[in-house]
Amino acid sequence: MTKDDCKKLVIDIISDIAPDEDLSAIKPEVRLRDQLELDSMDFLDIVMELRKRHGIEVPEADYGRLASLESCADYLAPKFSTKA
Amino acid sequence: MNDSHYDVAIIGAGMSGLAAGIRLAHFGRKVCIFERHNAPGGLNGFYSFSGRKYDVGLHALTNYVAAGVKGTPLGKLFRQLRIDREEFALHPQKQSRIAFLGCSLKFTNDFAVLEGEVAAKFPRQISGWHNLVGAVRAYDDVALDARPVSAREVVARHLSDPLLVDMIFCPLMYYGSAQERDMDFGQFVIMFKALYLEGFARPLEGVRVILRVLLEKYRRAGGERRMKCGVARIVERGGRAAQLVLDSGEEITADHVISSIGFAETMQLCEPPQSKAAEENTGALSYAETITVFDREPVEWGWGEDTIVFFNDSDRFDYSCPTTPVDLRSGVICIPNNFVYGGDRLPEGIFRVTCLANYAMWAHQPEEAYQADKVWWFDEITRSARRFLPIVDDAVLARSKLATDMFTPRTIKKFTGHLNGAIYGAPQKVRNGRTHLSNLYLCGTDQGFLGIVGAMLSGISMANYHVLQGSSAVK
Numbered sequence: 001m002t003k004d005d006c007k008k009l010v011i012d013i014i015s016d017i018a019p020d021e022d023l024s025a026i027k028p029e030v031r032l033r034d035q036l037e038l039d040s041m042d043f044l045d046i047v048m049e050l051r052k053r054h055g056i057e058v059p060e061a062d063y064g065r066l067a068s069l070e071s072c073a074d075y076l077a078p079k080f081s082t083k084a
Numbered sequence: 085m086n087d088s089h090y091d092v093a094i095i096g097a098g099m100s101g102l103a104a105g106i107r108l109a110h111f112g113r114k115v116c117i118f119e120r121h122n123a124p125g126g127l128n129g130f131y132s133f134s135g136r137k138y139d140v141g142l143h144a145l146t147n148y149v150a151a152g153v154k155g156t157p158l159g160k161l162f163r164q165l166r167i168d169r170e171e172f173a174l175h176p177q178k179q180s181r182i183a184f185l186g187c188s189l190k191f192t193n194d195f196a197v198l199e200g201e202v203a204a205k206f207p208r209q210i211s212g213w214h215n216l217v218g219a220v221r222a223y224d225d226v227a228l229d230a231r232p233v234s235a236r237e238v239v240a241r242h243l244s245d246p247l248l249v250d251m252i253f254c255p256l257m258y259y260g261s262a263q264e265r266d267m268d269f270g271q272f273v274i275m276f277k278a279l280y281l282e283g284f285a286r287p288l289e290g291v292r293v294i295l296r297v298l299l300e301k302y303r304r305a306g307g308e309r310r311m312k313c314g315v316a317r318i319v320e321r322g323g324r325a326a327q328l329v330l331d332s333g334e335e336i337t338a339d340h341v342i343s344s345i346g347f348a349e350t351m352q353l354c355e356p357p358q359s360k361a362a363e364e365n366t367g368a369l370s371y372a373e374t375i376t377v378f379d380r381e382p383v384e385w386g387w388g389e390d391t392i393v394f395f396n397d398s399d400r401f402d403y404s405c406p407t408t409p410v411d412l413r414s415g416v417i418c419i420p421n422n423f424v425y426g427g428d429r430l431p432e433g434i435f436r437v438t439c440l441a442n443y444a445m446w447a448h449q450p451e452e453a454y455q456a457d458k459v460w461w462f463d464e465i466t467r468s469a470r471r472f473l474p475i476v477d478d479a480v481l482a483r484s485k486l487a488t489d490m491f492t493p494r495t496i497k498k499f500t501g502h503l504n505g506a507i508y509g510a511p512q513k514v515r516n517g518r519t520h521l522s523n524l525y526l527c528g529t530d531q532g533f534l535g536i537v538g539a540m541l542s543g544i545s546m547a548n549y550h551v552l553q554g555s556s557a558v559k
Contacts, residue, residue, distance in 0.1 A: 018163055020154070037154040041164060041544075044553060048111050 001080035003073035010072045013049045017042055028069040050076075055083065088336040090116050090308075092551055093328055095315045096344035098126025099536050100528030102298040103543030104342050106165050109305035111552055116338075117307065118330065120314030120501070124299060126344070127500050127507070127529070128536050130292045133489055138375060139290040140491065140499070143392060143418035143436065146259060146278040147537035148174060148193060148285035156282060157537050164544045171297045175423040177284035177391035182251045183472040184396045189251055193283030206248045216242035220281070225273045226533075228516040228549065235272035236265075250401035255279055255394040257403040258416050258438070260534035262367045262508035264404040271513070271534065278535050284391060286423045288430070294536070318343075318353045318524065325354075325524040340551050342517075344528035344543065347510040348503050350519065358520065367506025368405045370493035372441035374465045377487040378433035381421045385481075386474040387435075393417040395472040406442050410461050412468040415439040432486060437469040443493040443505040454494070462490050508534070517546045525550045 011023055014036070021036045032038055046066060050056040056079050058066065065075040092108050094101045097119035108115040123129050128141040147157045151169060162169050179197075182189045187205060191198040199217075203210045216239060224230070235253075243249050253267070256275035261267045267275070287293035302309065317329040318341065325341045343350040348366045351358035382388060396414035403414075418436040421429070449457065470476070493505030502509060513532030517525040527546040528539055 016166065019168065020152070020159070020162075039155070039160070041160060041548065044548065045164070048552065052111060 001077060003077050006073040006076040006080065007069045009054065010046070010066075010069060010076070013046055013053070014038075014042075017045045017049070026069060028073075031067045032069065033067070054080070056080070088334070090114050090336065090338040092116075092340045092342060092547075093118065093315075093336065093338035094342045094344065095328075095350070096126055096528065097124040097309060097311070098344055098528060099128055099294075099298070099539035100531075100543035100546075101126075101342070101344040102295075102302055103161075103165060103540035104344075104527055104547040105307045105309075105543075106298065106301045106305055107544055107547040108551060109302060109307035110166070113551065115307050116336075117302075117309045118313050118315050118328075119309070119311050120331065121499065122312050124309075124311075125291065125295050127502075128291050128539070129295070129499070130290060134487060136377065136487060137290070137292070138489060139292075139420075142286075142291040142536060143259075143416065143420075143438075144177060144284035144286050144423075145172075145174060145294070145537060146275075146282065146284060146535040148176060148283045150176075150193075157278070157533075157541055158282070161537055161540050161544070165298075165301060165540070167297060167301065173287045173293055174285035175288060175425045177286075178389055178422045178424060180255075180284065180392040180394070181390055181472075182254055182394045184247065184251055184254075184401075187247060187251070191280060193285075195281050198280055202248070206245055209243055209245050209248050212242040212244065213248075220273050220276050223270070223273045225270055225277070226545075227270075228545075230270045230515065232512070233269040235267040235269040238269045238272070246400065250396070252276075253403070254396055254401050254414065255392075255416075258394060260508055260538075261403065262369060262506065262513075262529075263511040264369060265402075268513070270515075271532065274534050274538065278538070284423075286420060288423075288425050288428050290420070291536075298540075315353060317355050318350070318521075319355050320521060323520075323522055325521045339523065341521075341524045342527050342543075342546055342550070343524065344526070346502055346506075346528075347512075347514060347526060347530040349501055350524070350526060352503075354521070354524075361520075362503075365510040365512050366503050367509050367511055368443075368504055369403075369507060370405070370441050370443045370496060370505035371438050371507050372410050372446075372461060372465065372492050373436060373438045373490065374462050375489045376435040376466065376481075376485060378435065378481070378484040379486050380484055381429065381433045382419050382435060383421070385476040387419060387476075388422060390417070390419060390473070391422040392419075393469075393472055395469065397468075397471070403440070406440050409442055409445040409457065410465060411440040412464055415465070415469055417469045417472065433484070435466075437465050439465055439468070441493050441505075443497070446492045446494045447497070447505070454492075458490050458492065462488065502529075517550060 091113040092115045094117040189201045314331040319327040348362035351362040416438040496505035509529035531542045533542040
């Protein structure tokens with residue numbers, strides 16, 4: 001799974017959680033919280049959807065790694081490769 | 085694990101129990117909702133009577149905001165339950181009024197209207213009003229650990245005119261206060277936002293639209309639901325809810341138990357029973373409601389503008405358990421025809437009036453006297469309410485009348501199980517949902533998020549907080 005794949009999968013999750021957000025122009029390096037209206041409940045849902053859909057575990061200590069699309073990709077890509 | 089073991093057992097298929105169930109089932113928990121009645125909805129259900137469907141509870145959905153307004157409870161609810169807002173098919177109100185003798189304040193889903201009314205009718209209070217609104221906006225109303233503070237005391241710091249204070253409190257109390265005469269400031273903030281800063285809406289077909297959406301989500305997520313199957317006992321072992329005994333005598337077990345049936349009601353199910361805790365926190369406020377169905381829309385009598393009217397005729401608004409079967413001095417009128425339905429309309433006119441009522445005076449009457457009292461009070465309640473609407477001749481209304489129904493505190497007790505027919509449950513809410521048992525939590529009315537949006541958010545929050553989050557979050 002490439003980093004771009006990881007970004008796409010996170011965007012897919014956000015579009016299901018927050019269909020009222022415009023995701024067409026997200027800047028990968030900017031914090032998601034700064035460009036979208038996402039609260040802590042929404043972030044918890046991103047974590048839980050990663051587990052549900054892809055079997056990826058994100059321990060609470062690592063939640064900060066999901067701040068931007070770029071950091072999500074950096075964090076998730078190795079997790080997918082160890083899984084595969 | 086066997087068939088009779090669940091990750092989570094939920095007691096009650098009202099708005100909060102269904103919402104909790106959707107969250108848990110969506111994230112793969114084996115969950116079952118146990119409901120004593122054959123219909124879902126609890127306090128916000130509907131029923132059929134002589135070929136017509138009636139809503140109970142719901143006058144209007146509060147917390148309504150238009151599409152695109154973010155960061156409010158309604159938006160959180162849609163996201164958490166993966167509901168498309170179109171599914172609720174909500175139509176905004178026309179306008180509502182707080183009508184006291186000699187003074188009336190109009191409000192709509194645009195907060196500026198209420199501010200304008202306050203400025204025009206209470207010019208000397210307006211700077212205090214702005215400070216109060218600032219305090220409301222700044223308050224963290226979803227904190228689960230807030231200490232109770234008297235709303236009367238906080239409001240008195242900003243507003244000095246008792247008439248304005250009573251007028252502002254009246255709708256907030258009628259739509260959610262389980263406490264007599266005062267509210268916790270946290271509850272006041274939730275209600276102030278829900279009614280004034282946000283607003284009212286309704287699906288054309290009423291509450292059943294919302295219930296249908298919830299039931300379908302829950303079913304699709306894989307949730308199990310057992311109707312006509314109440315929980316009779318919660319058996320305690322080692323500080324945990326070790327077993328649930330159903331009305332049928334069947335026994336089941338669950339890692340977590342979420343009860344939406346009320347604090348005292350849940351404590352009474354516990355074995356050993358928590359009678360003292362239950363007794364100390366049982367509500368006293370109950371309602372009577374009349375429903376009149378007409379063969380035409382009320383607009384024909386000049387009743388076409390007001391969606392909801394909160395009325396009061398006494399010097400001070402008295403929100404407490406009355407010393408008569410019904411308190412006719414104040415109440416709430418709801419005319420479901422008066423939402424903005426676009427091209428659609430309701431086929432009949434509906435006129436509902438709600439007043440405070442005394443549970444004990446209704447509860448123990450023999451059937452014949454009870455029925456006679458219902459007839460007598462029905463007329464008194466509707467007559468009292470009509471003082472606050474344009475005058476229409478009795479004979480005109482009588483000619484158009486197709487059907488009537490009425491519920492009393494006794495009805496509320498029967499269908500919700502709430503002790504004393506207490507419409508909004510216990511006066512002291514349990515915000516973090518915890519009980520004396522480590523795996524038994526409360527959600528719904530007695531957790532303290534109010535209104536039907538609040539009820540659903542309560543179920544969501546408690547499912548997230550106690551089951552889905554933290555180390556046990558990912559299963």
